[in-house]
Amino acid sequence: MTNRTVLISGAGIAGPALAFWLHRHGFAVTVVERAPAVRPGGQAVDIRGTAREVVGRMGLTARIRAECVAEHGLAYVDDDGRVRARMPVHAFAGEGIVADIEIERGDLARLLYEATRDDVAYVFDDSIETLTETPGGVRVTFARSAPRTVDLVVGADGVHSRTRALAFGPESAYVRPLGAYVAYFSTPYPDDEGWFLLHNAPGGRVVGTRPTRHGRTSALFSFLSPPLDVDRRDVAAQQRLLAARFADVGWRTRELLAAMPDAADFYFDLYGQVRTDRWSRGRVALLGDAAWCPSPLTGQGTSLSLVGAYVLAGELAAADGDHARAFPRYEAALRAHVQKGQELPGGGLSGFLPASRAAIRLRDASMRAMTSRPLRRLTTRLFFSQADGLALPEYAATR
Ligand SMILES: Cc1cc2nc3c(=O)[nH]c(=O)nc-3n(C[C@H](O)[C@H](O)[C@H](O)COP(=O)(O)OP(=O)(O)OC[C@H]3O[C@@H](n4cnc5c(N)ncnc54)[C@H](O)[C@@H]3O)c2cc1C
Incomplete structure (x- = not known):
């Protein structure tokens, strides 16, 4: 084999998934992760379309299904918690989306790590310089x-990839802010409703809660904003900013904010997409959010990473380790698929973060209409893009 040793930066979703397949194909793999352990946190993420086939080929479907989150659907609530519009998952039975796998991001990251840690060298608390x-x-x-x-x-070190900065150039050339920020953290409050609840407030702000597999509530805060001068590592500053922005918002906002300082898994970032005109330079390639982050608004980030990891490892194996042949083939196989995955769902940011009370009421009304039987098929197309048009190539594994 031409090239045998591979160093992966990032033990999120894409990194361990790539390590899994590279090991199967006979490569010697090291993963370096900046955090002291696999990072917990994040809300439920979807494994959709072609990615379901990938986890099947990894032999992980049963383990992932055993840790899935069962949500009844999405509901918009007002200041007093009264439901204004609902999108129940069962309303779309038969439209092809109910077979989606939803798992908390932290649980999936841990499962992928557990599936690889015996065969791959992990180095935590370190970073490429x-x-x-x-x-x-x-x-x-x-x-x-x-x-x-x-x-x-x-x-495979995420939207703010250090590898990309070192090999391709500064982040500003690749990360396109979409005009909003998001925070996730877990709270100690029990959730017995089983719904993904969202409460919009004027000014393009939303507070949400989701059930977790552990019976707790996971909180989401998001707001419209141009890029802010806030240090990505300064959690206290990010929390102060959120508390100030949401101080006047009703519903459960106050109790959720009260739990924020104690959360061990607080996550805050801009909504952004990564656009790169190529995914490799010489012997360095990019994968997952580092290469093509579609933003959490699309629900596609995890699926694209799993499919990308499978294809990148497979092409390297098929080229007998020759990156000069494998990297362009990896890109050719996936470009169109990734572009489809980057399409924002119907309404884009303004559907998620309507700016005024009137816009919130209009969004709720259109949501009620779209859940009605005649419009369900259209809704499915607009909101549940599958990015599943890819016929998964076959690559022979050596182990
Ligand atoms: C804590 C967290 C919570 C998230 N929550 C959600 C969510 O709720 N919904 C959603 O849609 N998406 C979420 N995402 C993004 C989602 O995980 C990705 O879109 C998708 O799974 C693609 O995964 P990835 O492995 O490319 O990137 P990521 O999952 O972001 O993983 C990148 C990994 O690289 C590590 N890293 C970063 N810099 C370095 C460095 N210099 N050296 C070494 N390692 C480094 C990070 O610590 C991280 O473990 C979250 C990401 C994180 C990190």
Whole structure:
């Protein structure tokens, strides 16, 4: 094999999924993750369309299904918690979406780690510092570990990828802010309703709660905003900002904000999409959010990562490790599929974060209409894009 050693940056979803397949194809894999352990947190994410087939081929369907979150659907509530519009999952039975797998992101990340940790070297609490390509490999220095030379490097380190910054250039050229921010964190409050509840407030703000598999409530806060000067590592500053922005919002906002400082899994980021004109440079490739983050608004990030990991590893194996052949083939196989996955659902940001009371009422009314029987098929198309047009290539595994 031409190239055998692969260093992956990031142990989120894409990194461990790639490690799984590369190991199966006979590569020696190391994953470096900046966090001290696999990061918990995030809300339920969907495994849709072609990605369901990938987890099937990984032999993980039963384990993932055992940890799925059962949600009755989505409901919009007013200040007093009265339901204004509902989109029950069962209303779409027969429209092809009920077979979706929904699992908390942290649970999926842990399952992928557990499926690979015996075969792959994981280095936590570390990060790539520099990358220097040589004719025969890539010389890598780290924040903590000793330098080493590997054959190939894959950046699966998320929307703010350090690998992309080192190999492709500054983030501003690749990350397109969509004009809003989002925060997720878990709270100690029990959830016995089983619904994804959203409460919109004027000014393009929304507060939401979702049930978790552990009987607790997971909170979501999101608001329209141009890019803000807030440090991505400064959790206290992010929490102060949220508390100030939502101070006057009704429903359960006050009790959710009260639980925020104690959450161990607080996550805050802009809604952004990553657009790169290519996914590799020399011996360095990008995968998942680092390459093409579609934004959580699409519900496609996890599915695209799982499919991308399968294809990237498969193409490397098919080319006998020759990245010069494999990387362009990986991109050619996936570009159109990824572009489809990046399409925002009907209404885009204004459907999720309507700016005024009138716009909120209009959105609720259109949601009621769209859940009605005659419009369900259209709603399915607008809101549950499957990005499943890809016929999964076959790659022979060596183990
Ligand atoms: C904590 C968290 C919560 C999330 N919650 C949601 C959600 O609720 N809904 C949703 O749709 N999407 C969510 N996402 C995004 C979602 O996980 C991705 O869109 C999708 O799964 C693609 O995964 P990825 O592996 O490419 O990126 P990510 O899941 O973002 O994983 C990237 C990994 O790289 C690590 N990393 C970052 N920088 C470095 C570095 N310099 N060196 C080494 N490692 C690094 C990060 O710690 C992370 O573990 C969340 C992401 C995170 C990290």
